[in-house]
Amino acid sequence: MLLYLCTLLLFFKLKVSVGNASCKIMGEPKYPLLFKDGDVTIGALFPVHSIETAPSFEFTQKPQLLSCSSVNLRDFRLAQILIFAIEEINRSESLLPKLSLGYKIYDTCSSKLSSMSATMALMNSFEFAGRDKCNGQTSVHAIIGETESSATVILTRTTGPFKIPVISHAASCECLSSRKEYPSFFRTISSDYHQGRALAYIVKHLGWSWVGAVNSDNDYGNYGMAIFLNTAHKEGICVEYSEKFYRTEPEKLKKVVDTIKKSTAKVIVAFISFLEMRLLVEQLSAENITGLQIVGVEGWTTSKSLITPKTLNVLRGSLGFAMRKIYIEGFAEYVLKPFWDTAFPCIPNQRNDSWVILNCSRYQDLLVLKNYIEDVPEHRFSINVYNAVYAVAHALHSLFKCKEQEGCEKDLLTQPQQVVDALKKVNFTVKMGDRVWFDSTGATLAQYEVVNWQQNSDGSVNFKKVGYYDASLPPDQRFVLNIKEILWAGGNLKKPRSVCSESCPPGTRKAAQKGRPICCYDCIPCADGEISNDTDSNNCKQCQGEYWSNADKNKCVQKSVEFLSFTEVMGIVLVFFSLFGAGLTVLVAILFYSKKDTPIVKANNSELSFLLLFSLTLCFLCSLTFIGQPTQWSCMLRHTAFGITFVLCISCVLGKTLLVLMAFKATLPGSNIMKWFGPVQQRLSVLAFTFIQVLICVLWLSISPPFPHKNMKYYEEKIILECSLGSTIGFWAILGYIGLLAALCFILAFLARTLPDNFNEAKFITFSMLIFCAVWITFIPAYVSSPGKFTVAVEIFAILSSSISLLLCIFAPKCYIILLKPEQNTKQYMLGKTTSKFY
Structure with a gap:
């Protein structure tokens, strides 16, 4: 693998001749999946396919390029929205007037190798000739991508030394928040710092204290799960198990499924990327493991491509966070016809480029989507790509000193760092009313919808909004959840319970079980004189002064007053x-x-x-x-x-x-x-x-x-x-x-x-005195x-005995004589x- 990477880098290495300073690309160039020329070019990386097939490395012939299969519909739609936004900007008379935007969209096939190859291709040009001079200008002014956080880390570290701005629409890993390590990185999605914490809040809000945790073994899953686990610990939530796997590790996936099968937790927190989630639910369905409440993240919670008749038994009732659902006017109509007529490179009689004609076979699996638009309303990441394109356009608008009617100064040379600085200052509102700006970490505001997988009467699945999380609001107003509208795991109306130990009722306290998590405990009755008036009390409170615990030990009542009364x-x-x-x-x-x-x-x-x-x-x-x-x-x-x-x-x-x-x-x-x-x-x-x-x-x-005295020392109660x-x-x-x-x-x-x-x-007196x-x-x-x-x-x-003794001993004999003798x-x-x- 390392050898292949070195070979790949060698193919795209620029050979600079000291004598004439000419630029020449070595090896076969990597061509984009979709592209269009323009005065300014925006690059993009999307995993349009999800399976990569490596060529033979026998070195008996020249290695071929990687081949990709299995269309990832979600990211294909993101490529379409990017083109839609660029064409919309090109038609605009107020944004970049008389300046055309072009694009180069590369398919990374969900592979780090392909991502690196595409990154190198974006940083260079596949049209260099020997006579061209190196002018210090990059092939693209900004790169939009990647979808996954790990791939984005690779992309950003590669482009970082050249200060090429990268704007991700979906890479939410908290690891990318460091401006020191990633000074030219931006994203139109918020950091998982908020989502990880919000996951813990939703679990706490729903009363689940005993959960399992599964995450993707990549930057996205590992960092996100670490945030969740840390917050869960602070909120008193116990995690029965925490497992992770990656899509290329079937042994670890089997271990995760076995762990879930043996566990007692009824709730699974899944901080998983879309591709890992698909593998997990397929395996759970194959093992017939159903009835578990899955709580997830925006990486998969609105992906209809996960749904099959078998996996629906696993996913029905799932709950999780999703990007806000914002309708982009005109996009549904665009993907139905204009895209295929103008932007798709492999429609018969539309293009005569030799490389397109030779490689049209790789577009055949995309052609089947030509008339399919049912998924468009649920592609919530589309607005992120749309905002990213407009953010680049606004940054370029300021750099090229664009003015209405007069247009932009096309001859100005712009350095990548200038684009980075301009992106830090953008602050605009798109036509849907969404405000776009970047905070000090290069991210946008954390705003999520809470969605619930609900099956309709016709068998289709609806991602119903049942709440939201908005980090811009005060802490006590950020999280709202409408529990009455939720259908739970398996479509049940009753919320599942997921606890290691049942709640301790008032009158008892929790006593931790030795060697087990804090959520596993026994319920110990409060001692006499102590109470607990809340459920799951950690300690019992001592009743003070003249008060004592009642029989149920849940309330301090006035102590009973004891004295010798006439009524007893x-x-x-x-x-x-x-x-x-x-x-x-x-x-x-x-x-x-x-x-x-x-x-x-x-x-x-x-x-x-x-x-x-x-x-x-x-x-x-x-x-x-x-x-x-x-x-x-x-x-x-x-x-x-x-x-x-x-x-x-x-x-x-x-x-x-x-x-x-x-x-x-x-x-x-x-x-x-x-x-x-x-x-x-x-x-x-x-x-x-x-x-x-x-x-x-x-x-x-x-x-x-x-004097009367209340003696509280002899008896406590x-x-x-x-x-x-x-x-x-x-x-x-x-x-x-x-x-x-x-x-x-x-x-x-x-x-x-x-x-x-x-x-x-x-x-008689002697006897009476003796008594x-x-x-x-x-x-x-x-x-x-x-x-x-x-x-x-x-x-x-x-008093009575001594008195009666005197009476009887002194007077009884006399009365006896008087009455009887x-x-x-x-x-x-x-x-x-x-x-x-x-x-």
Whole structure:
């Protein structure tokens, strides 16, 4: 291959004689496919054929020129539009007046070798004679082409040293944007920098996070796919596979198809040239691989030549970017007749050029297209060629100092660099309303249509516009897509899903699967107290303050407030026992009042008994202050009421105990101790003991009183509404004082338990104090360890149990005698063997 290239270059090498500076071409010249003479000539390179056949290299005879086959209809139309535009300019009286444009159109056969050969032919002339002098003028003033980016790179690098301007209508590779490397390159198509990014945007917009990627293994595909992959990564799109192949590599094509067959991605992003795309869809169709959503680029998305009954099953529903569809007035009529009559070189009796007549056989496959124009409306690259021709014309118009009526100064010599500089300044509007100008990279503005392959009822395919991408608009307005008008892969109305893992619903977060792409993840429920209210959340958010996650973990709700209420079962039970205890105490008081004159009531000091019953009633009722939602007043009341009523109760019991002891001491000879324990002294002692507790409570409330508090530390998921003690010293002082009196009462009662009497009340007081102390001793650890409302319930239970123990132990035996053993309720029985009278 290298040998052939060197030979080819040798054929077109200019031999310059130092003596006479004459120019002479060596070897056989390469003739253009279509050409026309003019004052100024525009060159063009189009792959009118897609298959190249190399000659024999046995060197037994002179190597023949390459032969081409298989017409590429799209690029043949581009050659026709170039001629149409040139003839339109030649008829114009305002653009290049009285100056004719000619053209040389070469067929590159989709081959880099043919492209290089055609480039060399354009840079030289096939009409040099030995007497001609080298004047430094190029054969053409500008070259329009190539169609493919790789071929354009070769073309531009070859012409670059000579500063011949090249204007491509389809080479969109970002690699050509460097003005340093390609200072004389222009294009009437935008760079793939925009298309590659737009591909990622459309995939993201449609919710596909798991895609496959296939590209042509050339500059166009490699650079474009690199842009897409980079943008896709930033947008959170995962690529299951990225494969590439070239049209001359069937092994790689088979590998690509096998990869697609094994993949789980339902979407394929195809950054592929037209020729590779044709091979790919044919192979996919042969393997019966259908139902995949293909998203493509302008290189193939509007090519009807891809459509066959078999490939339509693969391509139906395809989506992609395309050049804007602009109707060029008069072109359809021109390709039907004027082109064949005036521009086509091989119509019988039209031309007598010997080389045309000898080579007419190579035009036979083009003649079959003479009456075919159905494809013309879908040739969207035509406007790019049309604009390129007009751009050259406007540049030449300024260089030749053209004026209306006067025409152009034909004798002016123009250097290629002058044309390049003039092209940088062009800014005009063609008759279709399209504005043409080149940016700092030599490209035009990025404007694409989003097209969808939709099959009509008659079986034909329509490239329906369903959106657009316009880089000239603000970022949030550049991309628009009408999803309702899209028919998806296979003609389905439902958009396909292409994800590695299904979306994580609100209430869960994504957890990456080890060793797999970021789009492959498991959905982990948020922890308690955390939420995610969006689909596919990466992290769960912690609920703050008084809020907690709901059951679905998708919303922060107010934490439930816990307190011992009157409406719950525990509260109802405690209220019942409180009221029952108070009611029972009242009944005992009524019974005692009705029997106040009986010996058993008198013998137990009826005044202290009634005061004790009153205090017990308050003890039962004070437990109600612990139930219900805590408030500032209830918090202060519950502990103080409890402390004062219990001290009043214990004071009465202590008084009764002392009275029993002193009564028996009074029976000793000469004892007058009873004068110190009369009714007045009893009242004062109860009042004194109670006053001390009142004083403690007043100090507590004055310094640091209890207050309602929202406890959010014990439980994370709920708020315990409780009464904070304020000063813990105050609380334990109250409780300690009660314990002190109870202990004193227990000791005194214990000492008096053996005193002789048929009804020694000290025994019952001892037992009641034993229960009382046991209850409150066990209350302390239970109180400290019980959570939330159970703390309050424990305290209420301690109050009720200690109160009921006092009531039952002290008054139950008396009630038993009064109600069931009235015969024992006599003075004689109460005295027994003892003659002491303490009633």
